[in-house]
Every structure is written in C-alpha cells, then in structure tokens.
C-alpha cells in the first residue's frame with residue numbers, strides 16, 4: 452500500500468453517515484485506556500467503543516512510561532480546568548495483550564542493539580510478564596505525584612488468540628493504593 456486510497460475511501464463512507472458533530476469533548480464513559488499500538492489491539496473494536504466514549508493512549512507495549520505519566524497528568528489538569536474539579540474522577544484502564552512485540556525489549560541483545568543504533572532506551576517499555584508488568588505500571592502511576600489521587604486505575608489483559616479481555620486488577624482509587 453503506497454497511497455491513502457483505501458483509508459480515504461473508508462472515511463468517505465464514514466462521513467456520509469456521520470452524526471457525531473455534537474459530541475462533548477469529555478469522554479462518555481469517563482475512561483482513559485492505555486494500550487499497545489499493535490494493529491490487532493484496537494480498543495474501539497476490542498472494547499466496542501463508539502466515538503466520544505473514551506480517551507485512548509497507545510504506545511509500544513502499552514506500558515506506563517514517563518511520557519505516559521506526563522500525558523495523563525496533562526489530561527487530568529485539562530479536565531480539572533474544564534470541570535472546575537481539581538481532582539477529576541476518571542478511570543484509567545491499562546490494557547496489555549498476549550504476543551506483544553514489546554516482549555522483544557526484554558531481550559538485552561535486542562534492547563542494546565536498538566539503543567546503540569537509535570540512542571533510544573526502551574527498558575521502561577519492555578513487556579516481560581503481562582500480569583507482573585501491569586501491577587508494576589499501577590505502582591508507577593501511584594508513585595507519580597503529578598497524577599491526581601482521585602483517578603481510578605485498573606488492569607486488563609487481551610488475548611489476541613481468543614478476543615477475550617480478562618481483568619487482572621479491579622478498579623481502585625490511586626489515593627487508596629498510595630495509602631497501601
């Protein structure tokens with residue numbers, strides 16, 4: 452595929468039946484989903500999201516990195532300004548998946564080659580064991596003082612072979628996690 456014909460055709464069909472001009476900017480489900488960029492893991496499909504339902508943040512591996520923390524803190528700040536509530540209550544759902552390409556980052560040889568070639572350190576994005584990594588990512592959020600404590604965080608794991616999402620950690624308020 453060397454041009455945009457296919458996606459522009461699809462957009463044309465989308466725009467022909469477009470009815471979403473009046474959607475509010477704040478997501479209807481009060482949810483932000485962090486997941487991997489893998490093309491098989493699009494939350495609109497996997498979680499049945501419609502336009503305006505959720506904020507979706509994606510990176511290699513779907514892991515909580517320093518830039519993800521900045522994005523979430525900025526979003527929370529904006530929502531706080533819009534709603535007049537400095538401690539907004541939206542739900543952060545972290546969703547990793549099986550057969551993730553970011554498992555390559557756990558291989559020191561691969562990671563070192565990438566760093567030597569590009570000067571990019573992907574160690575924080577490495578996927579080693581999804582359940583452990585998801586729990587570590589919840590801890591990364593809890594350890595980040597820029598993320599407001601009123602946010603709720605949960606962890607999900609999507610199986611690319613069955614289409615099924617399993618809840619690894621039920622939603623908990625960050626302030627409760629911080630209290631231990």
Ligand SMILES: [Zn+2]
Pocket residue numbers: 487488489511512513548550551552553
């Ligand atoms: Zn992935």
